[in-house]
Amino acid sequence: MLELKCLHKTFNPGTPDEVKALSGVNLTIADGSFTVILGTNGSGKSTLLNAVAGTFIVDSGSITLNGKDITFMPEHGRAAYIGRVFQNPFSGTAPDMTIAENLAIASMRGKKRRFLSALSRGAMREFYERVKALNMGLEERLDNNIGSLSGGQRQALTLLMACWNRPDLLLLDEHTAALDPKTAAKVLELTKNYIEKDRLTAFMVTHSMQQAVNLGERIIMVYKGKIIHDFSGAEKKSLKAKDLYELFEDIKRRELIDPATSEILKANYV
Amino acid sequence: MNLLLGTFTIGFILSLLAAGVLISFRIFNFADITAEGSLALGASTAAVLITSGAFGPAAALLISALAGAAAGVLTGVLHTKFKINALLAGILVMTALYSVNLHVMGKSNIALMNEETVFTSFNRLLSISESANKTVLILGFPASVKEAAAAALAFILASSGGALLYWFLGTELGAAMRATGNCPQMAAALGVNTELMIIAGLSIANAFAALSGALLASYQGFADVQMGIGMLVWGLASVIIGETLVRDKSVGFAITSAIMGSIFFRLLVAIALRFGMNPNDMKLMTALFVLAALVLPRIYKGGGRFAGAAVK
Amino acid sequence: MYSPAEYSKKIIYSLSKLAPALALIFCASAVLLLFSAAPVNRSQIAKFAIVCYSDTPISEDGVRGIKDGLKKHGYEENRNYKARVYSAHSDSAALNGIIDAVISEEFDLIFTISTPALQAALKKIKKTPIIFSSTGDPVGAGAGESFTRHAANVTGICSLSDFSGMINLVGEIAPAAQKIGTIFCPSEINSVLYKQRLEKAALEKGIKLEAVAASTAGEVADAAESLCAGRGVEIICQIADNLSAASFTAIIKASAAARIPVFGFVGSDAKHGAALSYAKDYYQGGIDSANLAARILKGESPAGMPFEYISKTTLIINKKAALSGGLKIPESVCRRADSIIE
Structure with missing residues (x-):
């Protein structure tokens, strides 16, 4: 179970570039649930994910994962419990290392790395089997550098790597956004399979309404660093992309009106 | 033949430095x-x-390597914990080491003329007399037995150093270290302590450099506080020339090519000196060699990469 | 893990990758080997190598001195001898390469300038005569046990300051002087050595040396103040080390305020406000090495030739600085001066 309590984060405080990225986020995610975060650009949805992943330490609030307070745990420490896939297919794999070497690093997530060969015979056999299960023919190219693969192939491998040792929490940060529709569908399919097979607790950021409606059992909408909508259960099931779209339009309208209203207010009262 | 053997000996000794430079330059990209x-x-x-006289020559080498490792840790800590630019952190520690070295020696220069070094130990092991200057024929050329033994020892040490590095980079820890340099975001996401890896990597790199220095002092018969000046360029030149000659950047080839690059570079310098190049031009020649190594492969590829780069 | 076929495939791949490098190394080695077997320019005239470690005015003066000195003995460059000047540009690896090249060229004589150049040559060259110069402490550098018992193929010119000469000057100019002073740097081994030598030379004439330590440039001014205040120091004889050379003006300032004259061991000291400088002449050091070379070329063995000191020490007098320090330089000393700053 992931519990976020009153998370606050301000970037560049006290400068003209000050951004209040998170302002009081409270959220509890049950074990084995698949939650989708929706939001406009700059709404704070990726920031929320990064706060959980430990890319930065929050200004205040607490993050608890399975009863363990990880608020101040460094990124690499949390990685023992958390698997991640990034939006950029280049971020999740080391391009100048072979597929097998990348898998070897992933297979040691959360374990103590030792002075033992990373590519032992047993490990290679396991790499072969699990890459074969991707059905992409990559199992014959384990000795190739990952840099020679396509974005979709890299993203599929990143997903495999993130799920290699069953993570307590899987963080997906718009991981299909940079792919062409066909590849995106394939990677999404894989994602669903992994989550269902291992009963993973997943937390996915997207800006595609359709994805949000099709996937998961809970939708959270984030706006200006706050959670403004939270749909789950039957409510979530009855939601359609159109409904979400309207909610977004509403947000956009508010965004447009707000500055204008403030101008009017200023003109009349100041 | 002695000239050739001497060149090879220095080449092998400095290839340990090249291996160190390979770690910082090719794994951590600086x-x-x-x-x-x-x-x-x-x-x-x-x-x-x-x-x-309190330590045997082999123990002395080992402790020297540890001292170098400590210097590397310092640079790594300055860079990762205090967020100082990597180049600047290196410059700071290098500058400080100059004074440290003066204090270590208590003077600017120590002679090792008749001391027991790894080279004399190795001679004793092979029952080669220090005083008698015996010669043998190698490929029909007369060569001093001592020079041949020195070259052999340097070869053994360089290849064991290279093999050790190859083994390490293939371990779980070594792979994590390489990933740290290649894709830090991925490494961190997979639970690699990237700061620790940089510190450890720099300490290994500097242990190799220190070992190279200790061997150089043992071989040439003295240590001087100014010995390190300009050495980074030799190391970089070896790595770059090696890469140009061996077009495969996987770990094993990278290490082998750094050693070969070091040898080839020393040979070029020896030939240039032999044929009466004005010594004042030596640094210029070094720069030109490295430049050639960097540029030639691009021209060789038919200008395709130049065109590609221009389009970008 | 791999079948034999896969193994051989791997080996063939490795060889194909390494082949160009191996071929180049082989060719370069062959070139070097073939040309090192037969020395280039085998000719009847003598060949000398001059090996410098760094590029400093001291090295340049030394090289000039060697060539001019050889001329005095009838050796004219390119007429009856050839000389190659090598400089390692303060690069140890290059220095070794130079020594290897020197060996394969089969020179008749090797001059080394500076300590590292001597050491690199000592390690590898056991037969060809080596004549060193610009070396402060040849015994410490490993050239032998003493100035008379040393490696058989080595002799040379030691560039240690002339301490007793300096003390004699003190005696001539200020016969009543009882106490001289200097600043020294405990972390510089040469500084400590020079301080001890100066102390010994002074004691022989019944003069006491007051030495104050300074470890950093910032401490020199304070040390100089301390040296000038209440210690009864009549003359400062500043030894030549890196620290005092860098902060010499601080010493001059303190001594001028206390009206204590300064005698310096560095040639430029007089120009910078010392009453006089009594410094080793590195050009003369070159000439002295050429004299040793001439003896060796006539058939004498270096083994029987003790190390010598640079025969000439240049005396420069700054009359104004001496006067403001309350000193009148006797005419007899002025007459010996190489130059006088009025």
Whole structure:
């Protein structure tokens, strides 16, 4: 179970570039649930994910994962419990290392790395089997550098790597956004399979309404660093992309009106 | 033949430096200038330990390498924990090491003329007399037995150093270290302590540089506080020339090519000196060799990469 | 893990990758080997190598001195001898390469300038005569046990300051002087050595040396103040080390305020406000090495030739600085001066 309590984060405080990225986020995610975060650009949805992943330490609030307070745990420490896939297919794999070497690093997530060969015979056999299960023919190219693969192939491998040792929490940060529709569908399919097979607790950021409606059992909408909508259960099931779209339009309208209203207010009262 | 053997010996000794530079330059993508300081540190430490007589020559080498590793840790900590630019951190530690080396030796230069070094130990092991200057024929050319033994020892040490590095980079920890340099975001996401890896990597790199310095001092018979100056360029040149000659950047080839690059570079320098190049032009020639190594492969590829780069 | 076929495939791949490098190394080695077997320019005239470690005015003065000195003995460059000047540009690896090249060229004589150049040559060259110069402490550098018992193929010119000469000057100029002073740097081994030598030379004439330590440039001014205040120091004889050379003006300032004259061991000291400088002449050091070379070329063995000191020390007098320090330089000393700053 992931519990976020009153998370606050301000970037560049006290400068003209000050951004209040998170302002009081409270959220509890049950074990084995698949939650989708929706939001406009700059709404704070990726920031929320990064706060959980430990890319930065929050200004205040607490993050608890399975009863363990990880608020101040460094990124690499949390990685023992958390698997991640990034939006950029280049971020999740080391391009100048072979597929097998990348898998070897992933297979040691959360374990103590030792002075033992990373590519032992047993490990290679396991790499072969699990890459074969991707059905992409990559199992014959384990000795190739990952840099020679396509974005979709890299993203599929990143997903495999993130799920290699069953993570307590899987963080997906718009991981299909940079792919062409066909590849995106394939990677999404894989994602669903992994989550269902291992009963993973997943937390996915997207800006595609359709994805949000099709996937998961809970939708959270984030706006200006706050959670403004939270749909789950039957409510979530009855939601359609159109409904979400309207909610977004509403947000956009508010965004447009707000500055204008403030101008009017200023003109009349100041 | 002795000229050739001497060239090979220095080439093998400095290939350990090249291996160190390979770690910082190719794994972490920056040229760690600490190597210049740790090379002299290795030489100073070895010289002091050898002349003190309290340690055997092999132990002296080992302790020198540890001293270099400590210097690397310092640069790594400055860079990762205090967020100082990597080049600047290297320059700071290198500068500080100059004074440290003076203090280690207590003077600017220590002679190792008749001391027991790894080279004399190796001669004793092979029952080669120090005083008698015996010669043998190698490929029909007369060669001093001592020079041949020195070259053989340097070869053994360089290849064991290379093999050790190859083994390490293939371990779970070594793979994590390479990933740290190649894709830090991925490494961190998979639970690799990237700061620790950078510190460890720089310490290994500088241990190699220090070992190289300790061997150089043992071989040439003295340690001098100025020994490290300009050495980073030799190391970089070896790595770059090696890469140009061997077009495969996987770990094993990268290490082998750095050693070969070091040898080839020393040979070029020896030939240039032999044929009466004005010594004042030596640094210029070094720069030109490296430039050639960087540019030639691009021209060789038919200008395709130039065109590609221009379009970008 | 791999079948034999896969193994051989791997080996063939490796060889194909390494082949160009191996071929180049082989060719370069062959070139070097073939040309090192037969020395280039085998000719009847003598060949000398001059090996410098760094590029400093001291090295340049030394090289000039060697060539001019050889001329005095009838050796004219390119007429009856050839000389190659090598400089390692302060690069140890290059220095070794130079020594290897020197060996394969089969020179008749090797001059080394500076300590590292001597050491690199000592390690590898056991037969060809080596004549060193610009070396402060040849015994410490490993050239032998003493100035008379040393490596058989080595002799040379030691560039240590002339301490007793300096003390004699003190005696001539200020016969009543009882106490001289200097600043020294405990972390510089040469500084400590020079301080001890100066002390010994002074004691022989019944003069006491007051030495104050300074470890950093910032401490020199304070040390100089301390030296000038209440210690009864009549003359400062500043030894030549890196620290005092760098902060010499601080010493001059303190001594001028206390009206204590300064005698310096560095040639430029007189120009910078010392009453006089009594410094080793590195050009003369070159000439002295050429004299040793001439003896060796006539058939004498270096083994029987003790190390010598640079025969000439240049005396420069700054009359104004001496006067403001309350000193009148006797005419007899002025007459010996190489130059006088009025």
